[in-house]
Amino acid sequence: MENEQSSLLKRFMPLIIFAALVTLLAIGLTLNPRLVPSPLINKPAPEFELPLLLEQGSFSDKDFLGEVTLLNVFASWCISCRQEHEVIKYLVRKGVRVVGLNYKDEPEDAKKWLAALGNPYYKVAADYDGLAGIDWGVYATPETFLIDKDGIIRHKVIGPLTDKEKLDGLMAAMALLNK
Template sequence: MKRWKLFLPLGFFLTFCVLLYIGLFMEDKSELPSMLLNKPVPEFSLKKLKQPEESVTEAALKGKVLLLNVWGSWCPACKVEHPYLIKLAREGINIVGVNYKDEHQDALKWLDRLEDPYLFNIVDKDGRLGLDLGVYGAPETFLIDKKGVIRHKHIGIIDNRVWKEDLKPRYDALQKELVQ
């Protein structure tokens, strides 16, 4: 009767292994749930990177479909992603940057050296906007509709595969929606 207790540790171990496998290999890490999905971009009033005398609010994100890209000059993955953002911008994709927890001069040098794909950049020096958006780190990109509502969140680098298979179909569908 007590022999089944001998197999209890084995059962726990096998259950742990199955859960570990699912967590490591089966879940899409770029699809972490966002509490803000289908909600407006949180309210903010922050400075622009290249025009620090100008403030920008969430209202500036309304009127066109856009990608809100969280980046920093300190971020190695952002450097990998940057050439693809330039390509998208040249194709007419609207991209607004959120310069996240960065030094002002480092960010300006980055854009001068690597080119600037952004319509404008929002300076989020203390990370408050990032916190309100639920940012885990950089790069992260939010797909914003014409009403300023967050429709999708992508964590990680945007490359050709991510753009063509995930973001572009969503972007194009939102472009076709009528604003009421």
């Protein structure tokens, strides 16, 4: 009897393992990769200093100090960034300070893009080689970071702010910081 059970178990073990792997794969496929939490949340903004795109000078992590700021990572070649741009302009009209981080873009392309769509940004820093983006954990555009007046990252949105749920989450986080 015991040999029979052992033999059955041995015979069905590959099927059991296969079913478990298929189940794990199916669960993994239902997860949204844009909901991956950032390890930077509640940590100081990474140290950086980048040239400004539209004027002389530079922008650094120290420039976040003193005012709640959104850092919006965008590029002229990014279709979602174009869709999100009206939302960025809306936020600026509401009094939100938004800094643009132009990511892995040609300077002239970025300048033309902003000239055509309007430049809502307080400042636009240029990350030509993407190295600052690596420090920020950027792996796609657009991405938006909420930085408090002490330079601490409090919220991150991956993807365009055209999604109401993402925008509502960002606005709620901003409201808490502005109390």
